[in-house]
Amino acid sequence: MAKQFIVETSARHVHVTQQDLETLFGPGYELHPKKYLSQPGQFASEERVDVVGPKNPLKKVSILGPVRKATQIELSLTDARSIGVTAPVRESGDIAGSGACKLVGPAGEVEVAEGVIAAKRHIHMTPADAEEFGLKDKDVVSVKVDTDGRALTFGDVVVRVSEKFSLAMHIDTDESNAACAVNGTMGELIK
Amino acid sequence: MAKQFIVETSARHVHVTQQDLETLFGPGYELHPKKYLSQPGQFASEERVDVVGPKNPLKKVSILGPVRKATQIELSLTDARSIGVTAPVRESGDIAGSGACKLVGPAGEVEVAEGVIAAKRHIHMTPADAEEFGLKDKDVVSVKVDTDGRALTFGDVVVRVSEKFSLAMHIDTDESNAACAVNGTMGELIK
Numbered sequence: 001m002a003k004q005f006i007v008e009t010s011a012r013h014v015h016v017t018q019q020d021l022e023t024l025f026g027p028g029y030e031l032h033p034k035k036y037l038s039q040p041g042q043f044a045s046e047e048r049v050d051v052v053g054p055k056n057p058l059k060k061v062s063i064l065g066p067v068r069k070a071t072q073i074e075l076s077l078t079d080a081r082s083i084g085v086t087a088p089v090r091e092s093g094d095i096a097g098s099g100a101c102k103l104v105g106p107a108g109e110v111e112v113a114e115g116v117i118a119a120k121r122h123i124h125m126t127p128a129d130a131e132e133f134g135l136k137d138k139d140v141v142s143v144k145v146d147t148d149g150r151a152l153t154f155g156d157v158v159v160r161v162s163e164k165f166s167l168a169m170h171i172d173t174d175e176s177n178a179a180c181a182v183n184g185t186m187g188e189l190i191k
Numbered sequence: 192m193a194k195q196f197i198v199e200t201s202a203r204h205v206h207v208t209q210q211d212l213e214t215l216f217g218p219g220y221e222l223h224p225k226k227y228l229s230q231p232g233q234f235a236s237e238e239r240v241d242v243v244g245p246k247n248p249l250k251k252v253s254i255l256g257p258v259r260k261a262t263q264i265e266l267s268l269t270d271a272r273s274i275g276v277t278a279p280v281r282e283s284g285d286i287a288g289s290g291a292c293k294l295v296g297p298a299g300e301v302e303v304a305e306g307v308i309a310a311k312r313h314i315h316m317t318p319a320d321a322e323e324f325g326l327k328d329k330d331v332v333s334v335k336v337d338t339d340g341r342a343l344t345f346g347d348v349v350v351r352v353s354e355k356f357s358l359a360m361h362i363d364t365d366e367s368n369a370a371c372a373v374n375g376t377m378g379e380l381i382k
Contacts, residue, residue, distance in 0.1 A: 077368035078269045089340050089371060118368075120340070146346075149280050149311070153333075154369075155342035177268035177309075178345075178369035180280060 003133055003189040007145055007169045008038060009176035010119060012079050013062045014049060014103065015072045021063075024049055024105025031065040038168045039124060041066065050104040051075070053083030057104075073101055073116045076174040080118065090117040091158060119172055122158040123187075124165035133189060137161040143169060143187040150180035153190060194324055194380040198336055198360045199229060200367035201310060203270050204253045205240060205294065206263045212254075215240055215296025222256040229359045230315055232257065241295040242266070244274030248295075264292055264307045267365040271309065281308040282349060310363055313349040314378075315356035324380060328352035334360060334378040341371035344381060 022029050025047060033043040048060040051073055058079060072095055080087035086099040099116030102109055123143070130136060139159040145152055154175065169187045171179075179185070213220050216238060224234040239251040242264055249270060263286055271278035277290040290307030293300055314334070321327055330350040336343055345366065360378045362370075370376070 076269070077371075078267070078364060142344075149347055151346035152369075153344040153346070155337075155344070156340055173269060174365045174368035177365035178343075180268075 004186045005123065005125075005167050005169055005189075006038070007143075007171060007181055007185045007187040009173060009181060010074065010170050011062070011173055012051070012058060012075050013044075013064045014051065014074070015064055015068045015070075016103075017069065017071050018067045020071045020103070020110045021067055023108045023110050024103060026107040029107075031063060031067065033065060037064070038166050040164060040166060047105075051083065052102040052104055053080075053085035055084035056082060058083055070095060071103075071110065071112055071115050073099075073103070073112065074119045074172070075116060076172045077118050078174050080116065085116050087116050087118040089120050091120045091122065092117075119170065120158055121154055121156065121169070121171050121175060122160050123167075123169045124160055124162075125167050126163060126165055127161055129167045130159070130161045134191075135159045135161070142190040144190050145179045145181060145185060145187050147180045147182075147185060150178065152179050154179075154187075195377045196314065196316075196358050196360055196380075197229070198334075198362060198370075198372055198376045198378040200364060200372060201265065201361050202253070202364055203242070203249060203266050204235075204255045205242065205265070206255055206259045206261075207294075208260065208262050209258045211262045211294070211301045212238075212258055214299045214301050215294060217298040220298075222254060222258065224256060228255070229357050231355060231357060238296075242274065243293040243295055244271075244276035246275035247273060249274055261286060262294070262301065262303055262306050264290075264294070264303065265310045265363070266307060267363045268309050269365050271307065276307050278307050278309040280311050282311045282313065283308075310361065311349055312345055312347065312360070312362045312366060313351050314358075314360045315351055315353075316358050317354060317356055318352055320358045321350070321352045325382075326350045326352075333381040335381050336370045336372060336376060336378050338371045338373075338376060341369065343370050345370075345378075
């Protein structure tokens with residue numbers, strides 16, 4: 001049986017520390033969940049910030065919650081070029097030496113010295129999913145997306161396994177457009 | 192032997208009729224070649240126009256020459272979404288019922304009722320290339336691009352054969368970013 005899973009498109013977004021959140025929105029501020037996402041506990045918040053580089057800024061970029069230990073800005077490479085910043089392709093959390101930008105909120109600004117990345121495409125899965133697929137954390141696989149007119153096979157897809165995850169592949173907007181992926185597009189594992 | 196060819200990224204651009212060129216730049220106007228492209232006789236011109244949709248316009252988009260029989264605007268799906276227009280994935284020239292936009296030049300404006308497309312990825316080749324590859328015009332193939340970190344295989348790649356062409360694959364900026372393609376990236380034919 002073909003091993004399939006949902007392919008979700010992550011539009012540009014920002015993760016913030018509590019400290020940066022308070023600089024941007026004011027002392028004691030907390031994020032307000034707007035929509036819960038496929039990964040348990042993760043949500044798009046009501047809060048938005050401008051992501052500013054040397055060129056035109058990206059306005060009103062969504063903050064995802066909950067707050068994290070490090071501020072991280074996930075852009076597509078199209079986004080990064082449009083504002084004139086560098087965004088290396090990295091796994092979430094691997095931000096050492098990544099791109100710089102400024103975040104602008106209603107109460108203040110944060111200069112981010114490193115934290116701008118283009119997310120490396122990946123599949124979230126539980127240990128039970130991983131066992132079924134015959135995979136383990138950090139494996140690198142290929143995934144076929146059989147859309148109408150722009151079918152393609154993504155190589156260099158990282159497998160991430162945790163009890164906290166739910167089965168879903170995440171790609172950015174460039175990758176989604178390259179495949180003409182839509183809501184409900186499925187991926188098929190190719191080892 | 193692996194069958195390889197250069198993979199070139201086509202950024203957003205506009206083709207215009209002589210009539211639309213004169214509306215945009217003035218009576219009797221002619222394009223001024225700035226840089227000749229891989230396809231013989233084709234060039235990026237000095238001239239640029241704004242591509243306007245319901246949302247933010249794309250400023251100073253390059254016009255490619257020579258002039259054509261129909262005005263056509265080639266955007267990435269990211270571009271199209273950013274200005275709020277529709278861009279179906281089509282082969283060049285197949286513009287019936289495609290997207291609408293407005294072009295704004297220094298001397299006037301043109302309302303384009305249809306002509307906005309996202310170019311279907313394709314390989315230009317000569318009849319001699321086609322024979323070597325065992326392909327013919329309009330064949331649909333897959334192409335593997337083995338980049339560092341975002342390797343992928345594009346399906347739904349159209350083969351276009353003409354004496355007027357030179358061997359090169361063309362992808363748009365979304366597709367290029369999805370593969371982390373750079374200047375000099377090669378593609379390998381997979382039938």
